[in-house]
Amino acid sequence: xxxxxxxxxxxxxxxxxxxxxxxxxxxxxxxxxxxxxxxxxxxxxxxxxxxxxxxxxxxxxxxxxxxxxxxxxxxxxxxxxxxxxxxxxxxx
Numbered sequence: 001x002x003x004x005x006x007x008x009x010x011x012x013x014x015x016x017x018x019x020x021x022x023x024x025x026x027x028x029x030x031x032x033x034x035x036x037x038x039x040x041x042x043x044x045x046x047x048x049x050x051x052x053x054x055x056x057x058x059x060x061x062x063x064x065x066x067x068x069x070x071x072x073x074x075x076x077x078x079x080x081x082x083x084x085x086x087x088x089x090x091x092x
Contacts, residue, residue, distance in 0.1 A: 004046045006069030012039055024069035031071060035062055 003009075008030070009021040017034040024031070036057050045054035051063045061072050070078075 005051075005067040007042075007066050010037070010039075010042055018042075020066070022065060022069040024071075024074070026068075026070065027074075031069070033062075033065060033071075035066075 006022040006025055007020060008023050011019040013019075016036060018037050020033050020035050020037070021030055022033065023029075037055055041054050045051055045066075051067065055063060055066070058066075061075075064075075065071060
């Protein structure tokens, strides 16, 4: 199976959760996460299905993890609460 986004490996076993290894596209560090996804869903995403349709049980944070490899904790470090993503400087 190929890879897509930050997802570099998925292992399925008899448990409901898949062991997903992702590569953070910015730090180049890998991390392992257990997600409720199926082989069919991964295959659909690799073959071009939009991520929201391919993984209907995943929330936006989990989908972002598969795309960028950035964990929720890393997002919090990048953009602490109260820190605006786009500062007000005339719109741009």
